[in-house]
Amino acid sequence: MESKIAKAIGLKHDPVAVVLTDEKPEDASQFKPGKWGCVMSMFANAARGRTTAFDAQTYGCWGGGVGLGFGNAYEQFPGGVDCFTRFLSSGNKEWEKGRQVGEALAGAAGKEFADDFLEGERYVKSPELVDQWLEDLPMTEIGSRYVLFKPLADMDSEREKPENVVFIVDADQLSALVILANYARKGMENVTIPYAAGCQTIGILPWREAKSENPRAVVGLTDVSARKYVRKLLGAGYLSFAMPWKLFLEMESTVEGSFLERPTWLSLQDSRQ
Known part of the structure; x- marks a missing residue:
């Protein structure tokens, strides 16, 4: 699946779909059972094009277990x-x-x-x-065996429905996404930036938002411990922007005719090249 938003904002890294499933792709990367690891380093690999998987024995660290819905x-x-x-x-x-x-x-x-x-x-x-x-923290026990981080381009929208989609963005792109999340909505607070672990801001927190009538996007990767682990893989100047699936589809539908086609944004894009 291709994203209109990703193209319009010049996303460098692949959008990542977060999928709950009972089936694990054969080529998915996964921590060894009981081995410590940072979930966000696996997320960074997904943003670089590789599907990663987690279950109740392979979530890497305690915060990751919470963030991916494996209880407390x-x-x-x-x-x-x-x-x-x-x-x-x-x-x-x-x-x-x-x-x-x-x-x-x-x-x-x-x-x-x-x-x-x-x-x-x-x-x-x-x-x-x-x-x-x-x-x-909205701790939860997911009903599926696996959590997948899957490049959105590899997702079959006819068969798969992710819980949320996560972009890795710089300051200009974050600004654009905040505007777009509010573009077709009432109010001015359709994006939230909570204090939590990096994995929690792409897992349980956007999942909680997804239960509301008008789910908000969640800005993350403000966890400095996680930033240390992803810097070599993604670079220094990035944050995450997690959209519950409903909001992602809404935002995708509003790209055409929005500020993303107007001179101010296009001039910013030109200056980045």
Whole structure:
């Protein structure tokens, strides 16, 4: 399937369809069961043209398990959810359980993760705020076996219906998509940019939007940990823009006759070449 939007904004990387299915393509890349990995690095490979797959044993990391709809994978975090809330915030070294778990990790985990576990990633100020954030995350158990990241060009729209479509965009392209998402809608807030892991902003958060009558697009890849992993694959100046399928089709239908055919946008395009 070709995208009118992708052509109109000069997208560099392939649009990626997020598909829930019980069948895995034979050529799909997949983490080994139990092996740690960043979901967004797999997403970057999909944006470069290769289908990737995940299931309940191959989602890479705890945040990825949550982001792809495999329940509350944070319960599997070393030391459980209590240690995770401190890992994301102020660290585990100031309480007994956290120190004990951290000492065990020192010899079994990588140096960077062991340090973050004790000192905290400091993305949220306190464990209590992380608890509140967890309550706001729309954790879910998907009804299918696999989540696929599939280049949109390889998708058969007659047989497949993705949950959402994700673009990797620079600042100009993001600006265009924000305008287009609001172009045929009432209001001015048809795009949201929540704080969440990179995989959560292309998985469970746009899936939640898809349940509403007028789903919004979700801007992501603001997760600096994920950005570190995708930079070599995609480049530095990009964010993700996830559109629930209904919104994607709506936006596709409004390209013709919109600002994307007018001199202001076309001049921006010309200046990029």
